[in-house]
Amino acid sequence: MLKRIGGAGKLILVACSLMVASCSPSAEAPKARTEFNIGWSIYAGWMPWPYAQQAGIVKKWADKYGLKINIVQVNDYVESVNQYTAGKLDGVTVANMDALTIPAAGGKDTSAIIVGDYSNGNDGIMLKGADKLSAIKGRQVYLVELSVSHYLLARGLNSVGMALTDVKTVNTADADIVGAFQTPAVTAAVAWNPQLSVMKGTPGARQVFSSADIPGEILDLLVVDTETLKANPNLGKALAGIWYETTALMQRQDEQGKAARAAMAKLAGSTPELFDQQLATTYLYADPKAAVAATSAPALITTMTRVRDFSFSKGLFGQGAKSADAVGMSFPGKKTLGDANHVTLRFDESFMQMAADGKL
The missing domain is CATH 3.40.190.10 (Periplasmic binding protein-like II)
Known part of the structure; x- marks a missing residue:
């Protein structure tokens, strides 16, 4: 997709x-x-x-x-x-x-x-070692910059009283996002399906926000x-x-x-x-x-x-x-x-x- x-x-x-x-x-x-x-x-x-x-x-x-x-x-x-x-x-x-x-x-x-x-729910924010979006503060977040993933991140952060300045985004091609998230160094990412569904299977990973939270x-x-x-x-x-x-x-x-x-x-x-x-x-x-x-x-x-x-x-x-x-x-x-x-x-x-x- x-x-x-x-x-x-x-x-x-x-x-x-x-x-x-x-x-x-x-x-x-x-x-x-x-x-x-x-x-x-x-x-x-x-x-x-x-x-x-x-x-x-x-x-x-x-x-x-x-x-x-x-x-x-x-x-x-x-x-x-x-x-x-x-x-x-x-x-x-x-x-x-x-x-x-x-x-x-x-x-x-x-x-x-x-x-x-x-x-x-086709787009989501994934974290490792946490089950709440608030834990994203200060992390590097891997995503396709200037895409709807970036928009979703901004909306998610806003929902917990944070802004894009509370994280550091790392521009990552959609073809590379799954591989990046599967490495130990990457603990936060935003993606869309089908990549998102694969990332959900990463050990210790949880989806903490998705497009289902901002319907329409x-x-x-x-x-x-x-x-x-x-x-x-x-x-x-x-x-x-x-x-x-x-x-x-x-x-x-x-x-x-x-x-x-x-x-x-x-x-x-x-x-x-x-x-x-x-x-x-x-x-x-x-x-x-x-x-x-x-x-x-x-x-x-x-x-x-x-x-x-x-x-x-x-x-x-x-x-x-x-x-x-x-x-x-x-x-x-x-x-x-x-x-x-x-x-x-x-x-x-x-x-x-x-x-x-x-x-x-």
Whole structure:
């Protein structure tokens, strides 16, 4: 389940995107068209997309609206978001923090049209020789810096009256985090699944905080270029139809549901058992009504305030950003956060609402 990797590459991308955005304000607006590319990378909550393509669900909904939709795998998560930001993809699966700090902060007007799930234990803080988070004070904490692991650490520390200054973070690649934690010298780490599940088996290790303690804050989205969506609203309808038909199927406990989940596990390079374990710590918004409610709730604005404040504090809005308000966001009910005159991340519930109303 590779995703949520921040760092220097993200900052370079943001800086480049800002230059592009500032130098090409007269770029030709997207026109109506019929073929689109949607990028995805391997993660339990995003496996409905490639499965839907394999099962013919993508074609069914694309045909309904006279479209061709290509569901494109990108092996590296950050590369998939970079390709979207550069205009090589019309949409992409992305975590809320990365949607804000890569395309939106880079000036690319982006609409989150499907709030697909939230991490409900897929991300966690591990300690050795202690069973309470407060014991982390003064330790070196190994994690992927500037990722949602870093955000989770900040939220965890805040919950026990501490700050990031109370620990020293050590930037560690997600591919190396398990090996590092298994060495005696490393006594604190933050990771996501599947690495997290392996680390839980380390002798003397305990999980002391997880994303289940901050439900709804680490969100996984499908985002689409806003101008492309405006010129082609049927794309949003087709994507919503694909998502909810597929997630309804995977929720079923009959043979068809089990077969769908097994196929998704195979596409993810996993086993049905491991895939089901990852789904157990993923709160999937399979019901469009629940997704609309979550997207329209005041809690989302609170979450995105925390996310943007953390992101700004770590320099993820680029050198030109003077405050956390530099990147504007909009929410259902015409609510905004940050610069209302420069909104580049939009939480658009309209297509989820159509699904909830049976109007797709």
